[in-house]
Amino acid sequence: MLCTIPARAAHRCYPPRQREASHPIRRSLLIETRLAIVTGASRGLGRSIASRLAADGMHVMAIARSADPLQSLVEEIATAGGTAEFRVCDIGEANALGELIEEVSETAGRLDVLVNNAGITRDGLLMRMSDEDFDDVVNVNLRSTFVACRAAARPMMKGRYGRIVNIGSVSGVTGNPGQANYAAAKAGMIGLTKTVAKELGGKGITANVVAPGFIKTDMTEAMVPVLEQEMVKRISTRRLGEPSDISAAVAFLASEEASYVTGQVLVVDGGLAL
Numbered sequence: 001m002l003c004t005i006p007a008r009a010a011h012r013c014y015p016p017r018q019r020e021a022s023h024p025i026r027r028s029l030l031i032e033t034r035l036a037i038v039t040g041a042s043r044g045l046g047r048s049i050a051s052r053l054a055a056d057g058m059h060v061m062a063i064a065r066s067a068d069p070l071q072s073l074v075e076e077i078a079t080a081g082g083t084a085e086f087r088v089c090d091i092g093e094a095n096a097l098g099e100l101i102e103e104v105s106e107t108a109g110r111l112d113v114l115v116n117n118a119g120i121t122r123d124g125l126l127m128r129m130s131d132e133d134f135d136d137v138v139n140v141n142l143r144s145t146f147v148a149c150r151a152a153a154r155p156m157m158k159g160r161y162g163r164i165v166n167i168g169s170v171s172g173v174t175g176n177p178g179q180a181n182y183a184a185a186k187a188g189m190i191g192l193t194k195t196v197a198k199e200l201g202g203k204g205i206t207a208n209v210v211a212p213g214f215i216k217t218d219m220t221e222a223m224v225p226v227l228e229q230e231m232v233k234r235i236s237t238r239r240l241g242e243p244s245d246i247s248a249a250v251a252f253l254a255s256e257e258a259s260y261v262t263g264q265v266l267v268v269d270g271g272l273a274l
Contacts, residue, residue, distance in 0.1 A: 005083075005146050006034045007094065008188055011254035012198070015049050020059045024088060025202045033058065033059045033083075034057070034058040034059070034060070034112040034116065035059050035061065035104075035110055035112050035113070036050075036053045036058040036107075036111060036113035036114075036254065037059065037060075037063065037069060037101060037104065037110025037113070037115065037148075037152070038050045038053065038058050038060060038061070038062055038063065038113060038115045038117060039064070039066050039091060039097070039115065039116055039117050039118035039144075039148065039244060040063075040064055040118030040119060040167075041060075041062035041070065041073060041086070041117070041119040042062070042065070042070050042075065043069055043218060044075065044215075044217040044218060044243065045117055045167060045217065045243050045244075045246050045247070046062075046064070046115075046118065047069075047073055048116040048243035048246065048247040049115055049117060049167075049243075049246065049250050050062045050073060050077070050084065050120070051073070051076065051080070051082075051247070051250075052144045052244070052247035052248070052251050053078070053084065053115075053247075053250075053251060053254060054077040054082030054248070055080060055114065056251055056254075057082075058096070058112070058113060058254075059083045059084065059189070060077065060082070060083070060084040060085075061084070061085060061086070061087065062074065062084055062085070062086040062087075063086065063087050063089050063091070063097070063100070063118070063236050064086070064088065064089075064118070065087070065088065065089070065090050065091075066088070067088050067226040068104065070086035070088065071112075072088070073086065073206045074086055074150055075197060076116070083093065084126055084250075085116065086261060086269075087100055087104070089229075090141045090153070091118050091144040091147075091148075091261075091274060092134040092136070092144065092174075093149055094140055094214025097144055097147050097148050097150035098147040098148065098149070098150060099100070099111060099151075101114070101148055101151035102151050102154075103157035104152075105151075105200055106153070106155070108202040110155060110159050110184050111152055111155040111156055111159070111162070111164070112156070112159070112161060112162060112163065112252045113163045113164075113165070113252065114148060114149070114152040114156075114163070114251060115161065115162045115165045115166075115167065116148050116165070116166045116189075117169060118140065118144065118151070118246070119140060119141045119167070119185075120136065120140045120141065121137065121179070121182055122134075122136055122137050122181060122182075122199075123178045123179055124178060124239075125177070125178055125183065126180050128198075129180055133181060134180070134181040134184075137181035137182055137185050138184065138188070140183060141182065141185035141186065142185040142186075142187070142188045142189055142192070143164070145166055145189055145192060146192055147233075149164060149166075149192070149196050149207070152164065153196075153200060153205070155271035156203070156204075156205050157200065157202070157203045157205065159204075160166070160203060160204040161204045161205070162200070162203070162204065162205035162206070162251060163198060163205075163206055163254045163258070164193070164205065164206065164207040164208070165208055165210060165250050165253045166189050166192075166207070166208070166209050166255055167209075167210055167246070167250075168186045168189050168193075168209040168210065168211040168212075168265065169177060169182065169183075169186040169211055169212060170211050170212065170267055170269045170272060170273050171183040171186055172185070172187040172189060172190055172211060173186075173187075173211055173265065173267060173273060174273050181219050186211070188266045189209060190209055190265055193207045193208065193265075194263045195230070197262040197263030198263065201262055201263075204259075206253070206258060206261060206262035207262055207263065208253045208258075208262060208263065208264045208265070208266065209251055209264070209265045209266065210246060210249045210253065210263060210266050211265055211266065211267045211268065211269070212241060212245075212246050212268050212269065213235070213241060213267070213268065213269025213270055213272040213273070214231055214235070214241060214246070214269070214270075214272065215240065215242065215243060215246060216240050216241065216242055216243065220240065226231055234270070234272055235270040235271060235272045236270055236272070236274060237270035237271055238270075239270065240270075242272055243270060244269055245268055249266050249268050253266065
């Protein structure tokens with residue numbers, strides 16, 4: 001069993017000259033263990049995904065903006081018998097995420113799985129949406145995914161193996177009023193993922209999208225009960241999804257068993273978009 005690397009190894013993601021020193025990943029521990037990077041891992045879907053991949057035997061590198069929830073995630077994974085560590089990084093800052101992925105994969109000597117989960121919303125009707133709100137969402141939800149995929153490509157190609165899973169949204173498939181920025185970014189993610197799948201497929205690398213519908217998270221908990229009831233009526237399974245529904249889909253696409261699945265959009269919405 002791979003030993004858990006102490007959470008104190010975490011560091012904030014700075015430009016190269018300002019980056020704080022950290023305890024490196026022990027490469028010898030990763031000879032037979034898949035290394036998975038999960039962004040937006042501090043809460044919600046990302047946290048569930050990180051926990052599931054760790055339970056499946058992968059060593060998880062959890063990335064988010066806040067250290068405290070990442071620290072607790074690493075401890076939870078360790079208690080369950082898994083292994084993980086974390087890095088703090090604001091993925092909206094230029095190429096910070098790309099530099100971090102390059103550093104982690106170079107230190108570890110490998111990168112097997114990348115899950116681009118981090119994202120933000122700035123909802124508003126088209127006529128009232130500011131340029132800033134549009135740009136912020138596209139920058140974090142789409143550009144960061146591009147940066148991460150580009151950084152992950154080299155180590156995955158070197159290892160002749162890779163699983164890229166991008167967390168999209170049913171909004172990127174069907175559109176959604178009040179989410180011109182979010183839907184555009186998630187639709188762009190689908191195009192990006194299909195292109196990555198075509199470019200890297202011959203190198204043993206797959207790329208797919210998991211598109212959640214309405215899932216129970218801290219964001220949906222704020223929904224007015226009446227609105228939630230109306231939403232459930234539109235879902236064929238008559239329930240909101242659980243984070244575990246998404247992490248199960250990601251776990252399959254991130255596994256060796258999914259070697260012949262690439263360029264696909266797996267909609268996990270209980271039949272909402274039917």
